[in-house]
Amino acid sequence: MWDHISIILNKMAAQGKIDKEKLEMFNLPIYEPCSEEVVEAVSAEGSFEIVHLELFMTMPGSSSQSKNKAAFAARALCAPHEDVMARHFGGGVVSDFVKTAEEHIDSLADHDNFKVALVEVGCHTIKRRYSLRFTIINMNVKNAKMTYIVKRRKY
Numbered sequence: 001m002w003d004h005i006s007i008i009l010n011k012m013a014a015q016g017k018i019d020k021e022k023l024e025m026f027n028l029p030i031y032e033p034c035s036e037e038v039v040e041a042v043s044a045e046g047s048f049e050i051v052h053l054e055l056f057m058t059m060p061g062s063s064s065q066s067k068n069k070a071a072f073a074a075r076a077l078c079a080p081h082e083d084v085m086a087r088h089f090g091g092g093v094v095s096d097f098v099k100t101a102e103e104h105i106d107s108l109a110d111h112d113n114f115k116v117a118l119v120e121v122g123c124h125t126i127k128r129r130y131s132l133r134f135t136i137i138n139m140n141v142k143n144a145k146m147t148y149i150v151k152r153r154k155y
Helices: 002-014 020-025 035-045 063-089 093-108
Strands: 048-057 117-124 129-134 144-152
Touching (some): 035 048
Antiparallel strands (some): 117 129
């Protein structure tokens, strides 16, 4: 995924949408845990327990669905980094990034190795059931959806 952010930002620099010098100084400090680390962290925290963990593949849809997936993936790719990018490159960069990312992702959709991983977390509390969704884009694995269902421990 991070390689794709780099590709998108480099395309934007080549198109003059962002300053090349600012791109050279840009750094996103990111760590992406594997599923075992997520399970370990949830267990160590103690307030929740994972009651279901699943990874399954989805088949690519029609070309219109592909466009929708590209738009969703582009927004999801940008969302966690929006503030950092806006602060570093300027406020207008976010919409340009999403548009360039959508074009980039859409161009990858025709290739067999294009995959998007979505992580969905469901939390159960004592009084209510909450379903929280987190999206992790992984463009090196096929449209995979990993589901964590987490339950708050009763005290």
